[in-house]
Each structure stands twice: as C-alpha cells, then as structure tokens.
Amino acid sequence: MIKSLFLSISILGASSFAFAQTTLIHNIQGYTPTNAGALAQFSVLVFKDGKVVKTGNDLTLKQFPQATRIDGQGKTLLPGLIDAHGHVIGLGNNLLRLDIRGSRSIKEVGEKLVSYANKNPEGWLIGRGWDQTLWPSGKFPTAAQLDKYISNRPVVLTRVDGHAIWANSQAMKLAKIEAHTQAPKGGEIIRGADGLPTGIFIDKAENLVNQHIPTTLPTQRKRALEVAGKHLLSLGITSTHDAGIDYNTWLLYQNYAKQKKLPLRIYAMLGANDDKLENMLKHGVIKDTQDFLSIRSVKIYADGALGSRGAALIKDYHDRKNYQGLMLETQPKLEALLTQSFKHGFSAHTHAIGDRANRIVLDAYENTFKSVGGKLLRNRIEHAQVVHPQDIPRFKSLAIIPSMQPVHATSDMNMAQLRLSDAQLQGAYAWQTFIKQGSKVAFGSDFPVELANPFHGLYAAITRMSRAQKPKGGWRVNEAVTRAQALRAFTLDAAYSEFREYKTGSLEQGKWADFILIDKDFMNIDQHEIDDIQVEQTWIAGKLKYQG
Structure with a gap:
C-alpha cells in the first residue's frame, strides 16, 4: 500500500498542487510499449492537463523545475491496462448477485443458493458461475437437483461461460416449459432418458426461460455500472471493451458520458440481437471529446462455448460422437449483419470459438468485403479460440x-x-502464432466469465500455467508470449483494436495520462509472482481514480 505516497509531494515555487498545470512522478520503474514497436523504460513521467508531456530520467527533473513532484518510492509504473473483452453490467450484476464460481459440487452450489435466498427473501433467485467439469460426475445438473434446495421460488443459474442456464422446476413452470417445448435454431434443450427437459438450456434456448425474469430496473443497471467500475479500477483497468450492450445500456452510457460520470473508459459494442439495433446504428458513431465513451462496433454471435459443447467444430467433439456443436447464425445471416454494420460505418466484432465457426465467420467477412467493403474497419473475431491452422x-x-x-x-x-x-488443438489458443504472422492481438478476460484481474491474464499468457503452476512447464507452451508482448496486447494493441492507439495504450507524448502504480517489477520478478501483483494506484487522464 502507498497511502503515504502523497505525503512526499513537494510543491516548488509558488504553485499549489490543486492548481498546478504540470505534474511529475519520479523515482519509478516505468515501462511502456510504443507506437514505434519498442518497449521503453523510464524513471520520470511528466503530464499536464491530463496528457503525457514526456517520459525520461533524472535529467528530466531539471527541465520542469516548477512542476508538482510526486515521489514514486521506487514503485513500478505501467500504462493503464485495457481489457479488450468484458461485460460491464454483467460484472456488476455478478458482484451483486449469487456468485457460484469455483463450486466443486452440486451440494456446494445448493448451500450457497440457500444462504443467498435467506438474505434475499423475495423474487427470482439469479446467479452465475457453475461449471460441471469441476464436479465429480462432470455431467450437466438437473432441475430436480436444484429443487432439493429451493423449490418454492424460481431459480436460474447461468453457466460460467454464459452459454447455458440451469433452471429449477418452478422457473420452468413459470416459463411454461413442457415436454413438447422445442429449442429454437441455435439452441438446445438437454433432455433426460424420458425425453423431458432436464433444466439445462443451451445458447439460444436460454431465452425460453430468461425472457420471464423480471426486467432489470434502471436503478439496478446504474448500480451495476458503478460497482463494476470501482472493481475494474482497483485492478488497474483504465479502459474496457463492453462486448455487446443492449439499448438501455446504450442510453445509460451516453447519459453518464454527458455528465462525466463514467468511472473508466468504455468502448462499447452494440448487441446484434437487440431489437433496436437499427435504431442505434442510425444514430451513428458515438464518442466524446474526453475519450471516455466510444460506440462504433457491433457484437455478433456465431456459435456457443466449448464447455457446454456449443462451439461449432469442423469434426465431431472428441467426447460426443456425431455432434459438432451449434452455429447460432447461418452464414447468410452473418453476412447480412456485417453488411448492416458496415453500411453505418460500424465495425463488426464476431464471437467465434470453434474451428467451424471461425471458418464460416472468416468466409462471411471475405464475402462481405467483396460486396460492400468494410475491410479497414478493424473488424475482430472475439475469442478465436479454436482455429484450424x-x-x-x-x-x-x-x-x-x-x-x-x-x-x-x-x-x-x-x-x-x-x-x-490433439489435431483439433493444433490451432487452439494460438497467441504466439498470431503475433508472429503480424496480427495485432488484443487481450482481455471476458469478465465475468473469468475474473477481471488482468494480472491473471498476463500470467496465463506468459506461462501457459494455472495459478497453481500446472502443468509444469506450461500447456502447449509454444504459444506462450513474452512479457513485452503480453503487456502490449493488454495496452497498445488493445487500444489499436478500438481506433485509439494515438490516444491511449501507451505513455507517449500527447496521449492521455492513464497509468497504474503496482507493487512489483512486472518485467523482472519471477514469472510465478506476476499473478499476485497488486495495484496500488490507478490514474486516468492525470487524475487519481483508485488508491489501495
């Protein structure tokens, strides 16, 4: 903790800290990627009016004799980290609702559910985070197993990846789920040996139940934004990409931006499945002068997730024969959505996890570029998790x-x-292969699917190990990246992916002074200490936003 840091501020001349135009932080171990490609080191950072004046060394101190000085006490200073894929309101809701992430059994989930229900005695019980692959059976759970704990109130628990829900019998009753209920195209209802729905609804089938959950109130949405913002700032995240917002969140972000109340920088993607998509597109690209809000892209879903076997594969799942997952949209529908986005000047960022989904999405981009253009819009594939080599x-x-x-x-x-x-894994999580071919890779966490802590992501990228340091030496370690590459993907290249590489992502002259102070030297500590790095201060535009 460096709460004492500000005690070391020395004011030179007649200026005061409150009115100083130039501020200088010295005695730091500073690192920043640069637009020229190199990783720059510095011991002094100078900023004015919220923007970087320069980085330098002790000689820089003499160039700014009237600056407000802050002694960094030897701490490490990095550019503010950018999470290129998260869900802000989802994170806030997760922090406010039942969190069952990491539960090792149905019994553990049930006990947490009962405790949460006792503290929240009315209405639907909503939670997230279960993962059946962590349980002894490894099998999908059932409504009957939830009913043992809560049967008189509707319960809907979302899988950790967001691509499946687990409902109890009361929730299915209110949603009018019956034996003859059919899943929509792009979704699956898991059924038992008797042919009846078991309580698991995958991808587009989720909405059969979710549409009956009471709508989030505006006050709840605001609270979720504020809670998520505080949490992200505490982790050193100064900017995040919100991967798929609805109309109400679109309105909320604009309102907060106008009032200068957004807690951090947000690059938001419009949800392609929102019934007001065309209306939002017609309003055009949205960005504010302080670069806190940018809305200029559309988030499209092509397939589901690997854990729920919703990712679309070219060949069968190794553990489910004659099954290749789910495409949520046909290629013609994908091309129509791309065309709709491009014609309004919006980029298209498409979720694709399986190798078949990635191939179809690439085909859709290629065809659409030929027919309507749009290649220069910095389009993205979100996740690109399993790609055929x-x-x-x-x-x-x-x-x-x-x-x-x-x-x-x-x-x-x-x-x-x-x-x-093993053949299907050849192009999986292939970060180094993408970087070596010259692709700019934007890193994120996909919070709240994963924890939002970017140092967990940096550690995973560099070591290819779990936080328990397994497997020894790393998993498919040829795709690991260097520390400089990982930092760049969480900063400058993430900024590039939102058209802001000359505004944020590095501490270069004229860019916003978004930076963090951390308790360990990221570039030189043992790699197994990276995931335990603590953020002590977070600054945005030269203003302190978080102090640990």
Missing part, C-alpha cells in the same frame, strides 16, 4: 484482429483436452 493466416490477409483471452486457455485446458482431439 489453415485459417490462421486469413486473419492477417483479411485484416481481422484476434481478440483473445489468455485465462481461457488455462481455465479450459483440462476440459479442452476432453472435448477436442
């Missing part, structure tokens, strides 16, 4: 940015080896 070069030729989440690899590795054959 023959398709990886197409990302570069089509100028598609792979937006990837390192922690997914270390969270998924045991499950992925069950779901996929």
Whole structure:
C-alpha cells in the first residue's frame, strides 16, 4: 500500500498542487510499449492537463523545475491496462448477485443458493458461475437437483461461460416449459432418458426461460455500472471493451458520458440481437471529446462455448460422437449483419470459438468485403479460440484482429483436452502464432466469465500455467508470449483494436495520462509472482481514480 505516497509531494515555487498545470512522478520503474514497436523504460513521467508531456530520467527533473513532484518510492509504473473483452453490467450484476464460481459440487452450489435466498427473501433467485467439469460426475445438473434446495421460488443459474442456464422446476413452470417445448435454431434443450427437459438450456434456448425474469430496473443497471467500475479500477483497468450492450445500456452510457460520470473508459459494442439495433446504428458513431465513451462496433454471435459443447467444430467433439456443436447464425445471416454494420460505418466484432465457426465467420467477412467493403474497419473475431491452422493466416490477409483471452486457455485446458482431439488443438489458443504472422492481438478476460484481474491474464499468457503452476512447464507452451508482448496486447494493441492507439495504450507524448502504480517489477520478478501483483494506484487522464 502507498497511502503515504502523497505525503512526499513537494510543491516548488509558488504553485499549489490543486492548481498546478504540470505534474511529475519520479523515482519509478516505468515501462511502456510504443507506437514505434519498442518497449521503453523510464524513471520520470511528466503530464499536464491530463496528457503525457514526456517520459525520461533524472535529467528530466531539471527541465520542469516548477512542476508538482510526486515521489514514486521506487514503485513500478505501467500504462493503464485495457481489457479488450468484458461485460460491464454483467460484472456488476455478478458482484451483486449469487456468485457460484469455483463450486466443486452440486451440494456446494445448493448451500450457497440457500444462504443467498435467506438474505434475499423475495423474487427470482439469479446467479452465475457453475461449471460441471469441476464436479465429480462432470455431467450437466438437473432441475430436480436444484429443487432439493429451493423449490418454492424460481431459480436460474447461468453457466460460467454464459452459454447455458440451469433452471429449477418452478422457473420452468413459470416459463411454461413442457415436454413438447422445442429449442429454437441455435439452441438446445438437454433432455433426460424420458425425453423431458432436464433444466439445462443451451445458447439460444436460454431465452425460453430468461425472457420471464423480471426486467432489470434502471436503478439496478446504474448500480451495476458503478460497482463494476470501482472493481475494474482497483485492478488497474483504465479502459474496457463492453462486448455487446443492449439499448438501455446504450442510453445509460451516453447519459453518464454527458455528465462525466463514467468511472473508466468504455468502448462499447452494440448487441446484434437487440431489437433496436437499427435504431442505434442510425444514430451513428458515438464518442466524446474526453475519450471516455466510444460506440462504433457491433457484437455478433456465431456459435456457443466449448464447455457446454456449443462451439461449432469442423469434426465431431472428441467426447460426443456425431455432434459438432451449434452455429447460432447461418452464414447468410452473418453476412447480412456485417453488411448492416458496415453500411453505418460500424465495425463488426464476431464471437467465434470453434474451428467451424471461425471458418464460416472468416468466409462471411471475405464475402462481405467483396460486396460492400468494410475491410479497414478493424473488424475482430472475439475469442478465436479454436482455429484450424489453415485459417490462421486469413486473419492477417483479411485484416481481422484476434481478440483473445489468455485465462481461457488455462481455465479450459483440462476440459479442452476432453472435448477436442490433439489435431483439433493444433490451432487452439494460438497467441504466439498470431503475433508472429503480424496480427495485432488484443487481450482481455471476458469478465465475468473469468475474473477481471488482468494480472491473471498476463500470467496465463506468459506461462501457459494455472495459478497453481500446472502443468509444469506450461500447456502447449509454444504459444506462450513474452512479457513485452503480453503487456502490449493488454495496452497498445488493445487500444489499436478500438481506433485509439494515438490516444491511449501507451505513455507517449500527447496521449492521455492513464497509468497504474503496482507493487512489483512486472518485467523482472519471477514469472510465478506476476499473478499476485497488486495495484496500488490507478490514474486516468492525470487524475487519481483508485488508491489501495
């Protein structure tokens, strides 16, 4: 903790800290990627009016004799970290609702549910985070198993990846789920040996139940934004990409931006499945002069997730024969959504996890570029998790940015080896391969699917190990990245993926002074200490936003 840091501020001349135009932080171990490509080191950071004046060394101190000085006490200073894929309101809701992440059994889930119900005695019980692959059986749970704990109130628990829900019998009753209920295209209702719905609804089938959950009130949405913002700032995240917002969140973000109340910088993608998509697109690109809000892209879903076997594969799942997962949209529908986005000047960022989904999405981009253009809009594939090796070069030729989440690899590795054959894993979580071919890779966490802590992501990217340091030496370690590459993907290249590489992402002259002070030297500590790095201060535009 460095709460005493500000005690070392020395005011030179007649200026006061409150009115000083130039501020200088010295005695730091500073690192920043640069637009020129190198990783720069510095011991002094100078900023004025919220923007970087320069970085330098002790000689820089003499150039700014009237500056307000802050002694960094030898701490490490990095650019503010950018999470290129998260869900802000979802994170806030997760922090306010039942969190069952990491539960090791149905019994543990049930006990947490009962405790939460006792503290929240009315209405639907909503939670998130279960993962059946962590349980002894490894099997999907059932409504009957939830009923043992709560049967008189509706319960809906979302899987950790967001691509399946687990409902109890009361929730299914209120949703009018019956034996003859059919899943929509792009979804699956898991059924028992008797043919009846078991309580598990995958991908587009989720809405059969979710549509009956009472609508989130505006006050709840605001609270979720504020709680999520505080949490992200405490982790050193100064900017985040919100991967798929609805109309009400679109309105909320604009309102908060106008009032200068957004807690951190947000690059928001419009949800392609929102019934007001065209209306939002017609309002055009939205960005404010202080670069706190940017809305200029559309989030499209092509397939589901690997853990729920919703990811669309070219060949069968290794652990489910004659099954290749789910495409949520046809290729013609994908091309129609791309066209709709491009014609309004919006980029398209498409969720694709399985190798078949990635191939179809790449085909859709290629066809749409030929017919309507849009190649220069810095389009992205979100996750790009399992890609056929023959398709990886197409990302570069089509100028598609792979937006990837390192922690997914270390969270998924045991499950992925069950779901996929070794041949299918050849192009999986292939960060280094993408970087070597010249692709700019944007890293994120996919919070609240994963924890939002970016140092967990940096650690996973560098080591390819779990936080328990397994497997020894790393999993498919040829795809690990260097510390400089990982930092760049969480800063400057993430900024590039939102058209802000000359505004944020590095501490270069004229850019916003977004930076963090941390308790360990990221570039030189033992790699197994990276995931335990603590953020002590977070600054945005030269203003202190968080202090630990």
